[in-house]
Amino acid sequence: MTATLLGESGASRCRRSNRPGNSQAKGPARGRRNSGEKRESVRRRDNNLRQNRQRGLIVRRNRAEIVSSALQNKRETRRRHLDETAALKKTPLHDLHVSLGARMVPFAGYDMPVQYPAGVMKEHLWTRASAGLFDVSHMGQVTIRARSGKYEDAALALESLVPVDILGLAEDRQRYGFFTDDKGGILDDLMITHTDGYLFVVVNAACKEQDLKHLQDHIGDSCEVTLLDRALIALQGPRAVDVLAELWADIAYMKFMDVRHCRLHDVSCLVSRSGYSGEDGFEISVPSDKAEDIAKRLLEHPDVQPIGLGARDSLRLEAGLCLYGNDIDQTTTPIEGALEWAIQKARKTGGARTGGFPGATRILGELDGGTTRRRVGLKPEGKAPVRSHAKLYADAEGKTEIGEVTSGGFGPSVESPVAMGYVPTDFTAPGTTVYAEVRGKYLAVTVSALPFIKPTYKR
Known part of the structure; x- marks a missing residue:
């Protein structure tokens, strides 16, 4: 019994004594597992760090590539702009515009001032109230002289291309007109002057090369057609006449559409009392090498400010004046364009020289029967x-x-x-x-x- 009791007691003790052992055995197993988890955590952390560094490198590389591409595009855009600007023609007043702080833009193949620091609104209102100076030297200035030396021959030659009475245009007078095509469409609108036995014609900048060819192809055999190298300056506004009268007093006697040869600031000029603003004003044809002298002299007057293309457009729009390429073109006839007032009686149905110009059948038909x-x-x-x-x-x-x-x-x-x-x-x-x-x-x-x-x- 004792032995049995002792045995049971020993066995019991052995079982009890094993519990701490089992407990101790479990302790190191958990430590190994925890250690493995830590290593796995460190490995994941290191992987994440490596991935983040890689992502950072990629992001930085992508950012660098984007910045580099943007800079390259900017340089390319600047280069193209410089190339385009270099390819643009410049008027004799170009340097003056730049010195006055003008914002220059491409227009009809020229580098032209769209506005000055004052801004379009102030330039517009200044012209309506005082006198604005415009550079319109991009326009084409053409002379037409009959090879016979007779004005009548030059006038009749031009009448074959326009529905306007040129033969009846008095000397030193100007008249609005337009070239038409065989369908009655408008090829270009122009100002026509009779002076000193020849015709002086101002055409739009974008059309001047084609207009010159048009004239030479159709009347070149009977007339000498010449594109002049001259500047054209417009002074528009209620104070324009007083400003110019300080340079030539007789200018005050000119009426709308009158033309005179005169000397301004000791420079020989051809001046018309006309313009594109709806205001009283003048357009001055001047030798290219004297244009800046004239412009600077006019700008010295306190009533004169330089005006850009932006205000020129808003002024002519308020005045209801057409811009070729926008309001009139080859798809519009003079009658559709509400320009029938520019067709004189002599060229209308029943007139002394009715018809005889391109598109006459349609134009006269619309003139008589509407459109x-x-x-x-x-x-x-x-x-x-x-x-x-x-x-x-x-x-x-x-x-x-x-x-x-x-x-x-x-x-x-x-x-x-x-x-x-x-x-x-x-x-x-x-x-x-x-x-x-x-x-x-x-x-x-x-x-x-x-x-x-x-x-x-x-x-």
């Missing part, structure tokens, strides 16, 4: 301007398209948006409402008589 569409003035409601190419609709839902805006912007003098465009003749009555599509919305626009401002030409 299906017309250029009109447009006044958008509100302050948002309606720009060129905006579609015009008969309804506010934009279901029936009827025309298109050809010029549009804000009119500083009338303090509201103004525009011009083409609509069917049924919609041409002033006060008619049409709708212009602007950024997906249809804005009410009222048809208006042209011009938007009262011209101040000296008749």
Whole structure:
């Protein structure tokens, strides 16, 4: 019994004594597992660090590549701009514009001032109130002289290309006109002067090469056609006459569309009382090498400020004057463009020299019987301007398209948006409402008589 008891007791002790041993055995196993987990955690952390470093390198590399690409694109853009600018022609007043702080832009193949530091709005209003100086030397200046030496022969030759009375144009007078094609479309609009037995013609910059070829191809056998190397300066505004009178007193006696040869600042010039602003003003043809002298002399006057293309455009828009390529082109006839006033009686049906110009059948037919569409003035409601190419609709839902805006912007003098465009003749009555599509919305626009401002030409 004792032995049994002792045995049981020993066995019991052995079992009890084993528990701490078992406990101790489990202790090192957990330590090994914890140690492995730590190593795995460290490994994952190291992997994450390596991945993050790799990502960082990739991000930095990508950023560097993006920055490098942006810089390269910027350099390429600058290089192209410099190349394009270098390829642009420059007027004799180019350096003067730059010295006056003008912002230069490409226009009709020339590097031209779009505005000066004062800004378009102030330049526009200055011209309406005082006198603005414009560089229009990019325009083409052409002489047409009959090889016979007779003005009549030069006039009749040009009449074969324009529906305008050139033969009846008095000496030292100017007249607006346009070249037409066989379909009655307008190839270009121009100013025609009769002076000293020859014709002096000013054409648009973008068209001057084709106009020169057009003249040489059609009347070159009977006339000498020459593109002149001269500058053209416009001085526009109510103070223009007083400013120029300080250089040549007789200029005050000129009337609208008169032309005179004179000396300004001791420079021989050809001056017309005309312009493209709706204001009284003058255009001065001057030798290229003397242009800067004349311009600087005029700018010395406190009433004169330089004016850029931006204000020139808003001024002519308020005056209801066409911009070739926008408001008129080969797809428009003079009658559609509301320019029938420029066709004199002698060239109309029943006139002394009716027809005889390209597109005469259609143009005279429209003159006598009307046309299906017309250029009109447009006044958008509100302050948002309606720009060129905006579609015009008969309804506010934009279901029936009827025309298109050809010029549009804000009119500083009338303090509201103004525009011009083409609509069917049924919609041409002033006060008619049409709708212009602007950024997906249809804005009410009222048809208006042209011009938007009262011209101040000296008749």
